[in-house]
Amino acid sequence: xxxxxxxxxxxxxxxxxxxxxxxxxxxxxxxxxxxxxxxxxxxxxxxxxxxxxxxxxxxxxxxxxxxxxxxxxxxxxxxxxxxxxxxxxxxxxxxxxxxxxxxxxxxxxxxxxxxxxxxxxxxxxxxxxxxxxxxxxxxxxxxxxxxxxxxxxxxxxxxxxxxxxxxxxxxxxxxxxxxxxxxxxxxxxxxxxxxxxxxxxxxxxxxxxxxxxxxxxxxxxxxxxxxxxxxxxxxxxxxxxxxxxxxxxxxxxxxxxxxxxxxxxxxxxxxxxxxxxxxxxxxxxxxxxxxxxxxxxxxxxxxxxxxxxxxxxxxxxxxxxxxxxxxxxxxxxxxxxxxxxxxxxxxxxxxxxxxxxxxxxxxxxxxxxxxxxxxxxxxxxxxxxxxxxxxxxxxxxxxxxxxxxxxxxxxxxxxx
Ligand code: UD1
Numbered sequence: 001x002x003x004x005x006x007x008x009x010x011x012x013x014x015x016x017x018x019x020x021x022x023x024x025x026x027x028x029x030x031x032x033x034x035x036x037x038x039x040x041x042x043x044x045x046x047x048x049x050x051x052x053x054x055x056x057x058x059x060x061x062x063x064x065x066x067x068x069x070x071x072x073x074x075x076x077x078x079x080x081x082x083x084x085x086x087x088x089x090x091x092x093x094x095x096x097x098x099x100x101x102x103x104x105x106x107x108x109x110x111x112x113x114x115x116x117x118x119x120x121x122x123x124x125x126x127x128x129x130x131x132x133x134x135x136x137x138x139x140x141x142x143x144x145x146x147x148x149x150x151x152x153x154x155x156x157x158x159x160x161x162x163x164x165x166x167x168x169x170x171x172x173x174x175x176x177x178x179x180x181x182x183x184x185x186x187x188x189x190x191x192x193x194x195x196x197x198x199x200x201x202x203x204x205x206x207x208x209x210x211x212x213x214x215x216x217x218x219x220x221x222x223x224x225x226x227x228x229x230x231x232x233x234x235x236x237x238x239x240x241x242x243x244x245x246x247x248x249x250x251x252x253x254x255x256x257x258x259x260x261x262x263x264x265x266x267x268x269x270x271x272x273x274x275x276x277x278x279x280x281x282x283x284x285x286x287x288x289x290x291x292x293x294x295x296x297x298x299x300x301x302x303x304x305x306x307x308x309x310x311x312x313x314x315x316x317x318x319x320x321x322x323x324x325x326x327x328x329x330x331x332x333x334x335x336x337x338x339x340x341x342x343x344x345x346x347x348x349x350x351x352x353x354x355x356x357x358x359x360x361x362x363x364x365x366x367x368x369x370x371x372x373x374x375x376x377x378x379x380x381x382x383x384x385x386x387x388x389x390x391x392x393x394x395x396x397x398x399x400x401x402x403x404x405x406x407x408x409x410x411x412x413x414x415x416x
Pocket of ligand 1: 121
């Protein structure tokens with residue numbers, strides 16, 4: 001298992017470019033199953049979760065080729081409707097394949113997916129939505145067997161605007177007969193991206209980005225060339241790292257409207273941000289006033305995937321911040337690690353109260369999941385002395401050599 005050795009106390013200076021969004025890429029890769037043509041995807045980042053998704057696609061009969069940073073996928077001969085258990089256990093987004101496999105092959109067998117350990121992460125909304133579309137589902141010996149021979153468009157109301165359930169139902173409905181409407185749909189930018197990708201292949205989806213999405217079934221999807229949107233969580237991680245460490249960083253390839261919830265908080269706290277085109281520049285002399293409150297919410301609210309990194313900034317900010325984590329019940333696993341580094345945090349259930357201290361101190365810490373890992377890397381960079389961060393394979397799931405990016409800005413991080 002790789003670790004980081006982080007020598008803290010460095011500022012960050014320079015220019016970084018944000019890669020394509022992991023969460024867009026994963027949904028779009030799943031949607032490739034719907035296409036009978038060839039799909040060219042540009043700027044494919046090297047994230048472990050994407051590699052695992054590609055392994056699953058290959059196991060289903062999809063031909064996968066990489067030419068530099070272009071992925072070429074051909075799912076025309078796809079014939080296997082069973083997602084291998086050992087691969088499904090490795091990534092949560094394996095469940096996103098259920099809808100497209102059903103649309104294409106009219107049957108599928110999956111197991112409960114794995115992924116980051118941040119809460120119970122049920123899939124009841126996915127399965128309930130598919131049942132509305134006339135999919136017959138039986139669960140036996142840990143396997144979920146689905147029969148979509150009578151797949152049919154229908155109105156679906158989600159009890160909660162789940163990102164994954166919205167995407168799964170959208171994809172199942174694309175090749176179904178009739179019209180599907182999803183009410184109380186998730187509104188994340190990655191869902192708009194998925195709609196744009198599918199429509200470019202000949203799909204008829206309208207309304208993504210609002211709480212009602214309409215999908216008119218079509219017979220077939222064809223070839224396409226596409227570039228997914230930039231990763232808003234990585235852009236937010238770079239912003240929070242610069243605010244925490246101090247420095248002058250220009251972040252390129254950002255859709256700043258996608259992280260306005262964070263930008264607003266940074267501005268309110270007194271940070272100097274310059275937004276221009278697809279670029280954000282943050283000039284910081286180090287932590288300023290605390291945010292006061294952070295409440296994670298579905299988009300366009302503050303993203304749960306930036307809560308750990310946002311919390312780290314609060315540990316050294318001026319004042320107290322109350323953080324409420326509404327999405328994932330155990331997403332404060334970075335807190336005990338930060339306390340080892342000298343942070344002043346009280347956590348009760350889904351609430352953390354963070355009071356800023358003058359300094360964090362290096363310690364040996366563990367990252368339990370992807371974003372906790374990014375957060376603890378930032379903590380190591382601001383701490384006095386040396387931090388050993390264990391289990392950094394979790395970070396590689398959704399960042400491309402995070403240590404090299406920060407080192408290019410002046411950090412001192414060694415992987416060993
Ligand atoms: C996606 C993102 C993840 C992000 C999350 C919330 C991907 C690959 N992952 O995850 O990075 O943190 O959105 O923005 O896109 N829920 C249920 N039943 C279900 C499904 C979800 O109760 O069937 C609950 C979850 O436990 C959670 C909430 O709904 O409390 C939100 O989950 P959801 O939006 O589905 O997240 P994911 O799609 O798993």
